Amino acid sequence: xxxxxxxxxxxxxxxxxxxxxxxxxxxxxxxxxxxxxxxxxxxxxxxxxxxxxxxxxxxxxxxxxxxxxxxxxxxxxxxxxxxxxxxxxxxxxxxxxxxxxxxxxxxxxxxxxxxxxxxxxxxxxxxxxxxxxxxxxxxxxxxxxxxxxxxxxxxxxxxxxxxxxxxxxxxxxxxxxxxxxxxxxxxxxxxxxxxxx
Numbered sequence: 001x002x003x004x005x006x007x008x009x010x011x012x013x014x015x016x017x018x019x020x021x022x023x024x025x026x027x028x029x030x031x032x033x034x035x036x037x038x039x040x041x042x043x044x045x046x047x048x049x050x051x052x053x054x055x056x057x058x059x060x061x062x063x064x065x066x067x068x069x070x071x072x073x074x075x076x077x078x079x080x081x082x083x084x085x086x087x088x089x090x091x092x093x094x095x096x097x098x099x100x101x102x103x104x105x106x107x108x109x110x111x112x113x114x115x116x117x118x119x120x121x122x123x124x125x126x127x128x129x130x131x132x133x134x135x136x137x138x139x140x141x142x143x144x145x146x147x148x149x150x151x152x153x154x155x156x157x158x159x160x161x162x163x164x165x166x167x168x169x170x171x172x173x174x175x176x177x178x179x180x181x182x183x184x185x186x187x188x189x190x191x192x193x194x195x196x197x
Contacts, residue, residue, distance in 0.1 A: 004074045004114050006041050009034050019112025019145070023105050024086045031078045031111070031144065036071035042115035047142035049135070050074035054146045054182050063179050065186050066126040067135065071142075073128060073193055077186035078095060084185025085178060093156040108168040110148040116141045128190045142165045149178050 010016065013030065022030065039047040052065040052074075065081075068074045086104050090096075095103040122135040131194040135141075158166055180187075 003043065006034060006037050009037075017113075019110055019147070021108050021110045021148070023108055024082060024089075025105055026103055027109070027111050028079055028082045028086075029095045031075065031082065033077035034113075035078055035144065038113045039071045039074070042140045042142055044117060045138070045140055047071075047140040049116060049139060050142040050144070052078055052144045052146070052182075052186055054149065054179050063183065065129075065183070066128045066190075067141065068128045068190075073190065074142065074144075076189040076193065077128065080184035080189035081182040082146075084188065088177055088181035089150065089171055092172050094158050098159055099167055106167050107150045107171065109146065109150060112145045112147065114143045114145055116143060128186075129194055146182065149175070 002144045003192070013020075015030070020030075039050065048069070050068040050071065050073075051060050052068075055062045065077060067078055089104040092103065099106055117143065118135055118139045119137060121137045124132045125135045126132055130189060150173070151169055152174045153170045153172060157174060158170060
């Protein structure tokens with residue numbers, strides 16, 4: 001494990017297993033590099049399903065993607081979700097005025113990979129193809145956790161709170177719009193893969 005390609009990547013990029021804070025362009029590159037690889041290193045067995053979750057510190061409940069049944073789809077959905085999120089954050093005209101056209105790339109949320117082991121089967125689980133199926137017993141689900149999404153602040157207050165690191169942590173794009181953008185991204189990737197719309 002310690003000499004694994006995963007740990008080599010984490011060391012080379014000064015990241016830990018507990019996750020990392022990064023800009024969205026960096027996060028996309030990291031997920032592209034190790035999203036599928038993570039499935040081989042889950043505990044106690046390699047993952048056969050994946051899920052993407054988004055948390056914003058408790059303002060909204062954590063949102064979950066449907067279960068994703070291939071590592072390639074997992075990576076594609078994750079990357080498309082992150083790209084869609086970045087596009088939504090880029091609509092913030094107040095940040096554009098304050099920090100310039102690349103303002104969305106200055107924000108620093110965090111992400112991590114984790115897993116959940118289901119010892120018993122679970123009925124009626126929603127999969128990325130829109131169907132409900134059983135999750136088999138002794139299944140490990142790989143998880144991409146998107147955490148610490150940028151906090152919301154009204155436009156008239158954004159530039160007056162230097163203690164809150166507005167350049168890297170605050171946006172006028174509210175939590176609902178951020179979560180929805182990520183969800184739209186992973187749905188777009190899933191629809192493209194299955195030929196639906």
